[in-house]
Amino acid sequence: MKLGGLKPVDDRRIIERVLDGDTEAFNFLVRQWEKPIYNFILRMIGDRDEAMDLCQESFMKAYRELASLKDRDRFSAWLYRIAHNTCFSRLRQEQGKTFVELAPDTSSVRMPIESQLAVEKALQHLPEDQREVVVLKVFHSLKFEEIAAIQGAPVSTVKSRLYMGFEKLRSILG
Amino acid sequence: MTHIKDKIAEFVFEELSPSEMAGARQHLAECDDCRRQVAQLQHTYTILKAAPDVEPPRPVIFEFERPARLSRAWLWLSPAGAAIAASLLTAILMRPVPEPAPVLDQVVVEQSREIELLRTQVDYLERLQMAIRRDTMENTTSIQQLAEKTRVQTQD
Secondary structure: OOEOOEOHHHHHHHHHHHHOOOHHHHHHHHHHHHHHHHHHHHHHHOOHHHHHHHHHHHHHHHHHOHHHOOOHHHHHHHHHHHHHHHHHHHHHHHOOOOOOOOOOOOOOOOOOHHHHHHHHHHHHOOOHHHHHHHHHHHOOOOOHHHHHHHHOOOHHHHHHHHHHHHHHHHHHHO | OOOOHHHHHHHHOOOOOHHHHHHHHHHHOOOHHHHHHHHHHHHHHHHHHOOOOOOOOOOOOOOOOOOOOOOOHHHHOOHHHHHHHHHHHHHHHHOOOOOOOOOOOHHHHHHHHHHHHHHHHHHHHHHHHHHHHHHHHHHHHHHHHHHHHHHHHHHO
Protein backbone atom coordinates (compact mmCIF):
# COMPACT_ATOMS: atom_id res chain seq x y z
CA MET A 1 0.00 0.00 0.00
CA LYS A 2 1.47 3.33 -0.99
CA LEU A 3 0.42 6.26 1.15
CA GLY A 4 2.04 9.67 1.22
CA GLY A 5 5.21 9.84 -0.86
CA LEU A 6 7.10 6.88 0.56
CA LYS A 7 6.92 3.49 -1.08
CA PRO A 8 6.69 0.31 1.03
CA VAL A 9 10.22 -0.66 -0.05
CA ASP A 10 11.52 2.63 1.34
CA ASP A 11 9.70 2.11 4.61
CA ARG A 12 11.15 -1.37 4.86
CA ARG A 13 14.72 -0.19 4.31
CA ILE A 14 14.40 2.55 6.88
CA ILE A 15 12.82 0.21 9.40
CA GLU A 16 15.66 -2.27 8.92
CA ARG A 17 18.18 0.49 9.51
CA VAL A 18 16.41 1.58 12.67
CA LEU A 19 16.31 -1.97 13.98
CA ASP A 20 20.01 -2.34 13.14
CA GLY A 21 20.73 0.53 15.50
CA ASP A 22 20.47 3.62 13.30
CA THR A 23 17.86 5.20 15.53
CA GLU A 24 18.06 8.54 13.79
CA ALA A 25 16.70 6.92 10.64
CA PHE A 26 13.35 6.77 12.41
CA ASN A 27 13.15 10.54 12.04
CA PHE A 28 12.97 10.00 8.30
CA LEU A 29 9.87 7.89 8.74
CA VAL A 30 8.44 10.53 11.07
CA ARG A 31 9.00 13.32 8.55
CA GLN A 32 7.20 11.28 5.88
CA TRP A 33 4.18 10.35 7.94
CA GLU A 34 3.65 13.09 10.51
CA LYS A 35 1.40 15.24 8.32
CA PRO A 36 -1.04 12.48 7.27
CA ILE A 37 -1.14 11.00 10.77
CA TYR A 38 -1.64 14.43 12.32
CA ASN A 39 -4.50 15.21 9.92
CA PHE A 40 -6.12 11.84 10.53
CA ILE A 41 -6.04 12.41 14.28
CA LEU A 42 -7.16 16.03 13.89
CA ARG A 43 -10.24 15.01 11.92
CA MET A 44 -11.01 12.39 14.53
CA ILE A 45 -10.41 14.52 17.61
CA GLY A 46 -11.30 17.98 16.32
CA ASP A 47 -8.72 19.83 18.46
CA ARG A 48 -5.34 20.91 17.06
CA ASP A 49 -3.29 20.90 20.25
CA GLU A 50 -4.64 17.58 21.36
CA ALA A 51 -4.13 16.13 17.88
CA MET A 52 -0.49 17.18 18.02
CA ASP A 53 -0.02 15.51 21.39
CA LEU A 54 -1.66 12.33 20.19
CA CYS A 55 0.38 12.42 17.00
CA GLN A 56 3.60 12.59 19.02
CA GLU A 57 2.32 9.81 21.28
CA SER A 58 1.52 7.63 18.26
CA PHE A 59 5.02 7.96 16.86
CA MET A 60 6.51 7.24 20.28
CA LYS A 61 4.53 4.02 20.43
CA ALA A 62 5.55 3.15 16.89
CA TYR A 63 9.22 3.61 17.76
CA ARG A 64 8.96 1.56 20.94
CA GLU A 65 7.08 -1.27 19.22
CA LEU A 66 8.85 -1.21 15.86
CA ALA A 67 10.53 -4.54 16.49
CA SER A 68 7.09 -6.15 16.80
CA LEU A 69 6.05 -5.11 13.28
CA LYS A 70 5.64 -8.40 11.41
CA ASP A 71 5.19 -7.16 7.85
CA ARG A 72 7.63 -4.34 7.22
CA ASP A 73 5.94 -3.57 3.90
CA ARG A 74 2.80 -2.58 5.78
CA PHE A 75 4.30 0.02 8.09
CA SER A 76 1.79 2.70 7.16
CA ALA A 77 -1.24 0.51 7.88
CA TRP A 78 0.38 -0.48 11.19
CA LEU A 79 1.03 3.17 11.99
CA TYR A 80 -2.58 4.09 11.25
CA ARG A 81 -3.67 1.28 13.56
CA ILE A 82 -1.55 2.77 16.34
CA ALA A 83 -3.03 6.22 15.65
CA HIS A 84 -6.51 4.66 15.70
CA ASN A 85 -5.87 3.10 19.10
CA THR A 86 -4.42 6.36 20.42
CA CYS A 87 -7.44 8.33 19.20
CA PHE A 88 -10.01 5.97 20.56
CA SER A 89 -8.31 5.75 23.94
CA ARG A 90 -8.60 9.52 24.18
CA LEU A 91 -12.12 9.63 22.77
CA ARG A 92 -13.27 7.15 25.42
CA GLN A 93 -11.77 9.36 28.09
CA GLU A 94 -13.52 12.42 26.69
CA GLN A 95 -17.01 10.92 26.56
CA GLY A 96 -19.56 13.11 28.33
CA LYS A 97 -17.34 16.20 28.41
CA THR A 98 -18.40 19.52 26.89
CA PHE A 99 -16.05 21.22 24.45
CA VAL A 100 -15.72 24.87 23.57
CA GLU A 101 -14.92 25.44 19.92
CA LEU A 102 -11.82 27.56 19.34
CA ALA A 103 -10.91 29.68 16.34
CA PRO A 104 -9.81 27.52 13.41
CA ASP A 105 -6.31 27.34 11.93
CA THR A 106 -6.54 29.16 8.62
CA SER A 107 -2.86 28.90 7.65
CA SER A 108 -3.35 26.32 4.90
CA VAL A 109 -6.80 27.18 3.55
CA ARG A 110 -7.30 26.91 -0.18
CA MET A 111 -11.07 26.75 -0.07
CA PRO A 112 -13.44 29.25 1.50
CA ILE A 113 -12.98 29.10 5.25
CA GLU A 114 -16.72 28.66 5.69
CA SER A 115 -16.62 25.47 3.64
CA GLN A 116 -13.60 24.09 5.45
CA LEU A 117 -15.20 24.83 8.80
CA ALA A 118 -18.40 23.25 7.58
CA VAL A 119 -16.55 20.04 6.68
CA GLU A 120 -14.72 19.98 10.02
CA LYS A 121 -17.93 20.50 11.95
CA ALA A 122 -19.87 18.02 9.85
CA LEU A 123 -17.29 15.31 10.50
CA GLN A 124 -17.60 15.89 14.24
CA HIS A 125 -21.32 15.16 13.95
CA LEU A 126 -20.63 11.61 12.87
CA PRO A 127 -20.27 8.75 15.30
CA GLU A 128 -16.58 7.99 15.74
CA ASP A 129 -16.54 4.74 13.80
CA GLN A 130 -18.33 6.29 10.81
CA ARG A 131 -16.11 9.36 11.00
CA GLU A 132 -13.01 7.21 10.95
CA VAL A 133 -14.14 5.27 7.87
CA VAL A 134 -14.97 8.49 6.03
CA VAL A 135 -11.67 10.13 7.00
CA LEU A 136 -9.52 7.13 6.08
CA LYS A 137 -11.35 6.59 2.81
CA VAL A 138 -11.67 10.17 1.58
CA PHE A 139 -8.52 11.79 2.91
CA HIS A 140 -6.10 8.88 3.15
CA SER A 141 -7.30 6.66 0.29
CA LEU A 142 -7.15 3.49 2.31
CA LYS A 143 -8.94 0.47 0.87
CA PHE A 144 -11.95 -1.00 2.63
CA GLU A 145 -9.93 -4.05 3.58
CA GLU A 146 -7.24 -1.88 5.18
CA ILE A 147 -9.80 0.16 7.11
CA ALA A 148 -11.44 -3.06 8.26
CA ALA A 149 -8.09 -4.25 9.64
CA ILE A 150 -7.57 -0.94 11.46
CA GLN A 151 -11.05 -0.97 12.96
CA GLY A 152 -11.07 -4.69 13.64
CA ALA A 153 -14.40 -5.00 11.84
CA PRO A 154 -15.70 -6.90 8.78
CA VAL A 155 -15.45 -5.18 5.41
CA SER A 156 -19.25 -5.19 5.14
CA THR A 157 -19.47 -3.25 8.40
CA VAL A 158 -16.94 -0.73 7.17
CA LYS A 159 -18.95 -0.19 3.99
CA SER A 160 -22.14 0.26 5.99
CA ARG A 161 -20.40 2.86 8.13
CA LEU A 162 -19.24 4.67 5.02
CA TYR A 163 -22.73 4.75 3.51
CA MET A 164 -24.29 5.95 6.74
CA GLY A 165 -21.54 8.51 7.25
CA PHE A 166 -21.94 9.88 3.74
CA GLU A 167 -25.71 9.98 4.15
CA LYS A 168 -25.38 12.03 7.30
CA LEU A 169 -22.77 14.34 5.74
CA ARG A 170 -24.98 14.88 2.70
CA SER A 171 -27.82 15.96 4.97
CA ILE A 172 -25.49 18.44 6.71
CA LEU A 173 -23.40 19.75 3.80
CA GLY A 174 -25.97 19.49 1.05
CA MET B 1 -31.00 -5.58 -14.87
CA THR B 2 -28.62 -6.10 -11.93
CA HIS B 3 -28.33 -2.98 -9.83
CA ILE B 4 -24.99 -2.00 -8.33
CA LYS B 5 -26.35 -0.53 -5.11
CA ASP B 6 -24.15 -2.79 -3.01
CA LYS B 7 -21.07 -1.80 -4.96
CA ILE B 8 -21.63 1.92 -5.38
CA ALA B 9 -18.91 2.80 -2.87
CA GLU B 10 -16.45 0.41 -4.54
CA PHE B 11 -17.30 1.97 -7.91
CA VAL B 12 -16.85 5.56 -6.69
CA PHE B 13 -13.56 4.70 -4.98
CA GLU B 14 -12.45 2.47 -7.86
CA GLU B 15 -11.98 -0.70 -5.87
CA LEU B 16 -13.69 -2.92 -8.43
CA SER B 17 -11.77 -5.05 -10.88
CA PRO B 18 -11.48 -3.66 -14.44
CA SER B 19 -14.21 -5.97 -15.70
CA GLU B 20 -16.49 -5.07 -12.78
CA MET B 21 -15.87 -1.36 -13.40
CA ALA B 22 -16.77 -1.79 -17.06
CA GLY B 23 -19.92 -3.67 -16.12
CA ALA B 24 -20.88 -1.01 -13.60
CA ARG B 25 -20.41 1.80 -16.15
CA GLN B 26 -22.59 -0.08 -18.59
CA HIS B 27 -25.31 -0.46 -15.96
CA LEU B 28 -25.12 3.18 -14.92
CA ALA B 29 -25.72 4.23 -18.53
CA GLU B 30 -29.09 2.49 -18.30
CA CYS B 31 -30.16 2.90 -14.63
CA ASP B 32 -31.30 6.30 -13.34
CA ASP B 33 -31.60 5.12 -9.74
CA CYS B 34 -28.05 3.77 -9.44
CA ARG B 35 -26.71 6.75 -11.38
CA ARG B 36 -28.39 9.12 -8.91
CA GLN B 37 -26.90 7.30 -5.94
CA VAL B 38 -23.43 7.38 -7.50
CA ALA B 39 -23.82 11.12 -8.16
CA GLN B 40 -24.82 11.77 -4.55
CA LEU B 41 -21.82 9.88 -3.22
CA GLN B 42 -19.47 11.61 -5.64
CA HIS B 43 -20.89 15.03 -4.77
CA THR B 44 -20.33 14.54 -1.04
CA TYR B 45 -16.88 13.11 -1.74
CA THR B 46 -15.97 16.20 -3.78
CA ILE B 47 -17.04 18.55 -1.00
CA LEU B 48 -15.08 16.63 1.61
CA LYS B 49 -12.01 16.27 -0.55
CA ALA B 50 -11.84 20.03 -1.09
CA ALA B 51 -11.00 20.54 2.60
CA PRO B 52 -7.19 20.44 2.58
CA ASP B 53 -4.79 18.82 5.00
CA VAL B 54 -3.18 21.27 7.39
CA GLU B 55 0.41 21.42 8.51
CA PRO B 56 1.09 20.18 12.03
CA PRO B 57 1.66 23.15 14.35
CA ARG B 58 5.14 21.80 15.15
CA PRO B 59 7.25 18.86 13.97
CA VAL B 60 7.13 15.60 15.86
CA ILE B 61 10.28 15.59 17.94
CA PHE B 62 12.60 12.66 18.39
CA GLU B 63 16.02 13.14 19.92
CA PHE B 64 18.74 10.57 19.46
CA GLU B 65 21.80 12.35 20.87
CA ARG B 66 25.33 11.22 20.25
CA PRO B 67 28.07 11.82 22.84
CA ALA B 68 31.01 14.03 21.81
CA ARG B 69 33.94 12.23 20.13
CA LEU B 70 36.99 11.74 22.36
CA SER B 71 40.32 13.38 21.49
CA ARG B 72 43.13 11.19 20.17
CA ALA B 73 45.69 12.84 22.51
CA TRP B 74 45.75 9.63 24.62
CA LEU B 75 47.90 8.01 21.87
CA TRP B 76 50.93 10.00 23.00
CA LEU B 77 50.64 9.44 26.72
CA SER B 78 53.93 8.85 28.56
CA PRO B 79 53.98 6.33 31.41
CA ALA B 80 53.53 9.21 33.88
CA GLY B 81 50.83 10.54 31.66
CA ALA B 82 49.23 7.08 31.66
CA ALA B 83 49.03 7.25 35.44
CA ILE B 84 47.35 10.62 35.21
CA ALA B 85 45.03 9.25 32.55
CA ALA B 86 44.17 6.33 34.82
CA SER B 87 43.21 8.81 37.52
CA LEU B 88 41.09 10.71 35.04
CA LEU B 89 39.51 7.48 33.90
CA THR B 90 38.55 6.69 37.46
CA ALA B 91 36.98 10.13 37.78
CA ILE B 92 35.05 9.62 34.54
CA LEU B 93 33.74 6.24 35.59
CA MET B 94 32.77 7.54 39.01
CA ARG B 95 30.91 10.60 37.70
CA PRO B 96 27.11 10.50 37.74
CA VAL B 97 25.39 10.18 34.38
CA PRO B 98 24.20 13.66 33.40
CA GLU B 99 20.48 14.22 33.54
CA PRO B 100 19.04 14.11 30.02
CA ALA B 101 17.32 17.12 28.56
CA PRO B 102 13.59 16.89 28.97
CA VAL B 103 12.19 14.88 26.08
CA LEU B 104 8.78 13.37 25.66
CA ASP B 105 9.89 9.75 25.92
CA GLN B 106 12.40 9.83 28.78
CA VAL B 107 12.88 6.09 28.95
CA VAL B 108 13.80 5.62 25.30
CA VAL B 109 16.12 8.62 25.11
CA GLU B 110 17.82 7.82 28.42
CA GLN B 111 18.44 4.24 27.41
CA SER B 112 19.83 5.28 24.04
CA ARG B 113 22.17 7.74 25.72
CA GLU B 114 23.28 5.20 28.30
CA ILE B 115 24.11 2.70 25.60
CA GLU B 116 26.06 5.24 23.58
CA LEU B 117 27.90 6.44 26.68
CA LEU B 118 28.84 2.89 27.63
CA ARG B 119 30.07 2.20 24.10
CA THR B 120 32.22 5.31 24.20
CA GLN B 121 33.65 4.39 27.58
CA VAL B 122 34.46 0.85 26.44
CA ASP B 123 36.10 2.24 23.33
CA TYR B 124 38.15 4.65 25.45
CA LEU B 125 39.24 1.91 27.86
CA GLU B 126 40.36 -0.34 25.02
CA ARG B 127 42.42 2.41 23.47
CA LEU B 128 43.93 3.34 26.83
CA GLN B 129 44.84 -0.27 27.44
CA MET B 130 46.60 -0.43 24.07
CA ALA B 131 48.48 2.78 24.82
CA ILE B 132 49.62 1.53 28.22
CA ARG B 133 50.67 -1.81 26.74
CA ARG B 134 52.73 -0.05 24.06
CA ASP B 135 54.33 2.24 26.62
CA THR B 136 55.11 -0.72 28.86
CA MET B 137 56.79 -2.55 25.99
CA GLU B 138 58.84 0.52 25.13
CA ASN B 139 59.86 0.93 28.77
CA THR B 140 60.78 -2.75 29.00
CA THR B 141 62.98 -2.43 25.95
CA SER B 142 64.64 0.68 27.35
CA ILE B 143 65.30 -1.02 30.68
CA GLN B 144 66.78 -4.07 28.95
CA GLN B 145 69.02 -1.87 26.85
CA LEU B 146 70.14 0.08 29.93
CA ALA B 147 70.78 -3.13 31.87
CA GLU B 148 72.87 -4.51 29.03
CA LYS B 149 74.84 -1.30 28.81
CA THR B 150 75.48 -1.32 32.55
CA ARG B 151 76.58 -4.95 32.44
CA VAL B 152 79.01 -4.19 29.66
CA GLN B 153 80.40 -1.20 31.51
CA THR B 154 80.81 -3.21 34.69
CA GLN B 155 82.67 -5.91 32.83
CA ASP B 156 84.92 -3.31 31.36
